[in-house]
Amino acid sequence: xxxxxxxxxxxxxxxxxxxxxxxxxxxxxxxxxxxxxxxxxxxxxxxxxxxxxxxxxxxxxxxxxxxxxxxxxxxxxxxxxxxxxxxxxxxxxxxxxxxxxxxxxxxxxxxxxxxxxxxxxxxxxxxxxxxxxxxxxxxxxxxxxxxxxxxxxxxxxxxxxxxxxxxxxxxxxxxxxxxxxxxxxxxxxxxxxxxxxxxxxxxxxxxxxxxxxxxxxxxxxxxxxxxxxxxxxxxxxxxxxxxxxxxxxxxxxxx
Numbered sequence: 619x620x621x622x623x624x625x626x627x628x629x630x631x632x633x634x635x636x637x638x639x640x641x642x643x644x645x646x647x648x649x650x651x652x653x654x655x656x657x658x659x660x661x662x663x664x665x666x667x668x669x670x671x672x673x674x675x676x677x678x679x680x681x682x683x684x685x686x687x688x689x690x691x692x693x694x695x696x697x698x699x700x701x702x703x704x705x706x707x708x709x710x711x712x713x714x715x716x717x718x719x720x721x722x723x724x725x726x727x728x729x730x731x732x733x734x735x736x737x738x739x740x741x742x743x744x745x746x747x748x749x750x751x752x753x754x755x756x757x758x759x760x761x762x763x764x765x766x767x768x769x770x771x772x773x774x775x776x777x778x779x780x781x782x783x784x785x786x787x788x789x790x791x792x793x794x795x796x797x798x799x800x801x802x803x804x805x806x807x808x809x810x811x812x813x814x815x816x817x818x819x820x821x822x823x824x825x826x827x828x829x830x831x832x833x834x835x836x837x838x839x840x841x842x843x844x845x846x847x848x849x850x851x852x853x854x855x856x857x858x859x860x861x862x863x864x865x866x867x868x869x870x871x872x873x
Contacts, residue, residue: 628650632659635809646849677704702739707779735786757801760803798858
């Protein structure tokens with residue numbers, strides 16, 4: 619599917635994977651609308667992706683996401699690409715010295731990572747379905763969601779995160795089947811350890827330990843590599859209903 623001349627929606631676009639993806643799609647000729655929390659947009663300031671329209675949006679809110687989608691539709695450009703990068707990764711064990719896992723923490727992680735992804739997918743898909751097909755096969759667009767290798771090998775303390783990302787992975791095939799009649803593909807990326815702002819506070823020693831655990835190449839993934847994969851998925855019309863691991867053959871240890 620051609621990227622040039624279409625609109626793209628990217629969540630979590632103020633930084634990390636979302637920002638890299640927004641930049642890549644802009645460079646490929648898309649008009650990109652980035653959704654992120656207002657405080658996240660304010661935090662990045664002038665470092666925000668150039669040429670991207672950032673819209674303060676809570677992805678868990680039906681009203682806010684619908685408003686953002688309406689704004690994209692009103693631009694006059696057909697919405698073809700949706701990339702869900704927004705997410706949180708707070709840790710906690712089922713049982714610890716502090717007692718049972720905090721229920722609200724678990725609920726929040728599931729709400730942002732899983733419900734937020736579904737919320738954006740359902741509302742954006744509705745807008746994509748109303749566009750004209752781009753080819754004889756009836757293709758209209760693609761939704762790319764973000765899971766994690768933690769969906770398959772969650773570590774100690776990742777019970778909430780793994781459950782949320784496992785849910786994103788689990789939605790991939792039924793979502794692709796649900797949306798097939800509208801010419802919308804659904805693909806999920808499951809990144810390994812990516813060098814994003816979430817790792818900004820770790821020590822150099824800890825970072826080297828993370829890198830050593832990756833078989834090859836023995837380094838952290840870069841957000842630009844995630845964005846590169848996004849573009850490839852958009853342009854590869856036969857990729858559908860698949861979760862693609864981007865992890866250097868990493869299989870997470872218990873700790």
